[in-house]
Amino acid sequence: MTLRTQYILFVVLIHAAIAGxxxxxxxxxxxxxVATEALLIVTAVISLQLYRGFVRPLNLIAAGTEAIxxxxxxxxxxxxxxxxxxxxxxxxxxxxxxxxxxxxxxHEKSFLLERLIDASPAGILLLDFEGRIQGANPAAEKCLxxxxxxxxxxxxxxxxxxxGRVLGGLEPGQPQTVQxxxxxxxxxxxxxxxxxxxTRRFIVLEELTQELIRQEKQAYEKLIRMMSHEINxxxxxxxxxxxxxxxxxxxxxxxxxxxxxxxxxxxxxxxxHLANFIAGFANLxxxxxxxxxxxDVHEQLxxxxxxxxVQSEKRxxxxxxxxxxxxxxxxxxxxxxxxxxxxICKNALEAIDHDGNLWVRTTAEPAEIxxxxxxxxxxxxxxxxxxxxxxxxxxxxxxxxxxxxRDILLQHGFAFxxxxxxATGRTAFxxxxxxxxxxx
Numbered sequence: 001m002t003l004r005t006q007y008i009l010f011v012v013l014i015h016a017a018i019a020g021x022x023x024x025x026x027x028x029x030x031x032x033x034v035a036t037e038a039l040l041i042v043t044a045v046i047s048l049q050l051y052r053g054f055v056r057p058l059n060l061i062a063a064g065t066e067a068i069x070x071x072x073x074x075x076x077x078x079x080x081x082x083x084x085x086x087x088x089x090x091x092x093x094x095x096x097x098x099x100x101x102x103x104x105x106x107h108e109k110s111f112l113l114e115r116l117i118d119a120s121p122a123g124i125l126l127l128d129f130e131g132r133i134q135g136a137n138p139a140a141e142k143c144l145x146x147x148x149x150x151x152x153x154x155x156x157x158x159x160x161x162x163x164g165r166v167l168g169g170l171e172p173g174q175p176q177t178v179q180x181x182x183x184x185x186x187x188x189x190x191x192x193x194x195x196x197x198x199t200r201r202f203i204v205l206e207e208l209t210q211e212l213i214r215q216e217k218q219a220y221e222k223l224i225r226m227m228s229h230e231i232n233x234x235x236x237x238x239x240x241x242x243x244x245x246x247x248x249x250x251x252x253x254x255x256x257x258x259x260x261x262x263x264x265x266x267x268x269x270x271x272x273h274l275a276n277f278i279a280g281f282a283n284l285x286x287x288x289x290x291x292x293x294x295x296d297v298h299e300q301l302x303x304x305x306x307x308x309x310v311q312s313e314k315r316x317x318x319x320x321x322x323x324x325x326x327x328x329x330x331x332x333x334x335x336x337x338x339x340x341x342x343x344i345c346k347n348a349l350e351a352i353d354h355d356g357n358l359w360v361r362t363t364a365e366p367a368e369i370x371x372x373x374x375x376x377x378x379x380x381x382x383x384x385x386x387x388x389x390x391x392x393x394x395x396x397x398x399x400x401x402x403x404x405x406r407d408i409l410l411q412h413g414f415a416f417x418x419x420x421x422x423a424t425g426r427t428a429f430x431x432x433x434x435x436x437x438x439x440x
Contacts, residue, residue: 011047015040056059060085064092073100076181123205125167129198131155143186143205156203161171162382167203175207235271287404290333290411297328297369297433301360308349315354324364329363330433332412343401344371351375351427359426368432377427378422386418 022036060077067075076093079086117124123140125133132155136148144151151159157168166178166188175189185208192201237315242264249257305312305319312319348358352375361370378386387406402418409416415432 007051011051015044015047015150018043058093060089064096067096068099071103073103096326108152121207125151125156125203125205127156127201127203131201140205143207170203172201176436178205192357202229229358235275239268239271242271253400287407287411290323290336290408292331292333292412294329295334295337297325297330297332297367298323299363300334300341301362301369304338305346305360308345312317312349312358314353315349315356316350317349317355318357320357320359322359322361324362326364326365328362328364328433332433333408336408337412340405341369341371343405347401348373348375348427348429352355368426369431369433370426374426377425378418 018036018040018412021382022033022040025033026037054260060080064077067073073096076096077089079089100177108119114190117137119141120137124135125140125218126135126419128134132153136144136151141148141151144159155168156170157164159167162180166176170176170188170190172190172192175187176188180186187206187208188203189206190201192199193202239240245264245315246261249260252260255429310438352358352373359370359372360369361372387402397429409431414434416430418427420427
């Protein structure tokens with residue numbers, strides 16, 4: 001039974017008793033009857049005022065409680081002229097102002113945090129209480145190469161490839177490195193926060209590719225410059241001395257002259273070969289910035305095919321063409337791009353060795369090149385090191401071919417990838433001929 005009901009019942013009982021008493025005095029004592037009737041009227045008026053005095057605060061309290069329950073922090077009350085009630089109203093209004101200000105502040109902070117997360121260059125995966133992905137910012141979508149709707153609800157361990165292996169076992173405070181396609185390198189770290197008193201985790205993905213390439217390039221540039229300087233100085237002096245020795249050939253017997261001259265020629269030839277060898281490394285660090293201009297990529301590919309035609313015919317390697325209709329003009333440095341495409345095609349021919357096929361495909365929207373071969377695929381243990389400077393699986397390889405290709409494509413801002421398709425067994429080098437932040 002509510003307090004209002006109890007009060008009304010009490011007032012009704014009191015007035016019923018007074019009315020009954022007045023009824024008794026009606027016949028016996030007229031003055032007492034009039035007095036009891038007056039008392040009845042006075043108590044009724046007082047009860048009504050008291051009712052209003054009690055009920056209005058109760059109504060205000062009920063309305064305020066309902067507004068707080070509905071998270072409506074805009075409702076405020078005016079003073080009613082009662083000291084106690086006005087104190088309660090003042091306290092309520094102050095509390096509502098503080099709650100409203102706190103909510104506005106929290107909303108602003110939450111909005112700012114969301115904007116910061118969306119704009120962050122680092123990928124952020126927000127996990128729910130069960131450890132599944134609940135949110136992903138644009139940078140995380142880019143790192144994982146999947147849209148947010150495809151990621152939601154997945155456990156980190158269920159992500160494809162190397163991501164699932166690393167993120168599935170990621171522990172807070174123990175960052176791990178993820179290397180993809182022999183070029184892309186990321187650092188993954190996990191942490192946690194409190195949400196409604198419970199612990200939730202989030203994962204931060206930071207791309208280290210450009211920074212590592214920059215540091216790597218600085219290191220081998222310094223090494224190559226030093227080696228090139230020392231070797232070229234020595235070769236120049238030694239060749240000069242060897243050439244001067246030819247003067248003494250005439251002083252030897254006829255039988256010894258041929259061997260003497262041959263020894264000098266071989267020495268000079270080996271020195272020249274060594275100079276050319278180190279020049280190949282020097283060219284790697286002297287790669288100039290590209291000078292883009294519109295170039296027909298189809299014409300470049302056909303020219304490279306003509307250049308390698310004799311070699312392909314000797315090895316019985318067939319070229320298959322699937323080009324987009326018409327010319328494919330792209331703004332690029334013709335000389336550098338020709339060098340990159342030539343190295344890619346030569347690598348494909350060397351991978352096939354003999355009796356194979358090479359497919360050249362292009363698309364216009366988006367502008368892409370795909371060069372595939374059906375030679376032996378890339379071993380999984382080799383994949384992470386493909387674009388590492390000086391790494392080569394060839395017996396006499398220098399390990400600068402793919403590095404030069406990488407630097408040319410990165411300077412153009414073209415996305416690219418090199419991988420073997422597990423389903424077809426073909427190895428494809430794909431280039432997206434539009435500015436991009438990294439490999440495809």
